Amino acid sequence: LYNDTVMDHFMNPRNVGDLENPDGTGTYGSPVCGDMMQIQIKVKDDVITDAKFKTFGCGSAIASSSMATSMIIGKSIDEALAISNKQIIEELGGLPAVKVHCSVLADHAIKSAIYDYAQKN
Amino acid sequence: LYNDTVMDHFMNPRNVGDLENPDGTGTYGSPVCGDMMQIQIKVKDDVITDAKFKTFGCGSAIASSSMATSMIIGKSIDEALAISNKQIIEELGGLPAVKVHCSVLADHAIKSAIYDYAQKN
Ligand code: FES
Numbered sequence: 001l002y003n004d005t006v007m008d009h010f011m012n013p014r015n016v017g018d019l020e021n022p023d024g025t026g027t028y029g030s031p032v033c034g035d036m037m038q039i040q041i042k043v044k045d046d047v048i049t050d051a052k053f054k055t056f057g058c059g060s061a062i063a064s065s066s067m068a069t070s071m072i073i074g075k076s077i078d079e080a081l082a083i084s085n086k087q088i089i090e091e092l093g094g095l096p097a098v099k100v101h102c103s104v105l106a107d108h109a110i111k112s113a114i115y116d117y118a119q120k121n
Numbered sequence: 122l123y124n125d126t127v128m129d130h131f132m133n134p135r136n137v138g139d140l141e142n143p144d145g146t147g148t149y150g151s152p153v154c155g156d157m158m159q160i161q162i163k164v165k166d167d168v169i170t171d172a173k174f175k176t177f178g179c180g181s182a183i184a185s186s187s188m189a190t191s192m193i194i195g196k197s198i199d200e201a202l203a204i205s206n207k208q209i210i211e212e213l214g215g216l217p218a219v220k221v222h223c224s225v226l227a228d229h230a231i232k233s234a235i236y237d238y239a240q241k242n
Contacts, residue, residue, distance in 0.1 A: 001157070001177075002177065010177070032153075032154065033153065033154040033179065033219070033222075033223075034217065034219030034220050035179050035180075036122070055180075056122075056123065056131070056179055056180035056181065057179050057180070058154065058156050058177055058178050058179040058182070059156075059176075059177035059178070060177065061179070096155065098154075098155030099155050101154075102154075
């Protein structure tokens with residue numbers, strides 16, 4: 001059901017936890033399953049220097065957030081905003097159709113964290 | 122959102138993994154979220170002597186399966202079959218309404234494991 005990349009990011013998730021003094025915090029709750037995602041970012045000179053996530057969500061949500069946070073670290077705000085849910089799934093090598101809503105959690109939480117950062121600056 | 126009992130069973134799940142030579146194996150996939158649950162049981166003299174679960178599901182699924190497997194170990198097949206989803210949630214001290222479908226995974230997988238055992242015996 002799940003490929004090796006998804007399983008790796010599920011079993012060894014990157015960037016799990018909280019940031020001290022985050023520059024932006026985003027949360028998003030899935031209307032499909034009720035799961036919540038929190039993503040926090042650190043920003044310096046318009047570049048995302050660090051990102052962490054926390055979730056009570058399923059393996060696909062964990063794998064997607066692990067991948068998504070890895071993808072945005074080192075990117076500019078504009079580059080990070082341009083990353084689509086489809087790209088996260090592509091980097092994961094695919095997800096079962098029924099689990100696409102789990103990867104949307106990461107995508108939306110990132111956008112919400114960037115929005116929070118923009119509002120504060 | 123989640124009480125201490127749920128968080129404890131999520132952070133320190135009991136009975137995770139596979140059994141060697143299980144007497145019954147049940148799997149169930151949620152039509153709501155697409156997550157899968159596997160539960161295996163060992164049975165001796167009509168009593169469930171051990172149980173293990175594996176899931177790619179969310180925190181609520183993990184907490185429910187941890188609690189449900191703990192509840193059936195030491196019970197007779199009939200007693201285990203009589204355990205309802207409502208009782209699992211009660212033992213957990215409650216789950217948010219939107220997460221009830223996650224606890225159903227454990228309930229259905231147990232029934233499926235017992236059915237598998239019954240078919241083989
Ligand atoms: S959302 Fe799928 S098991 Fe909880």
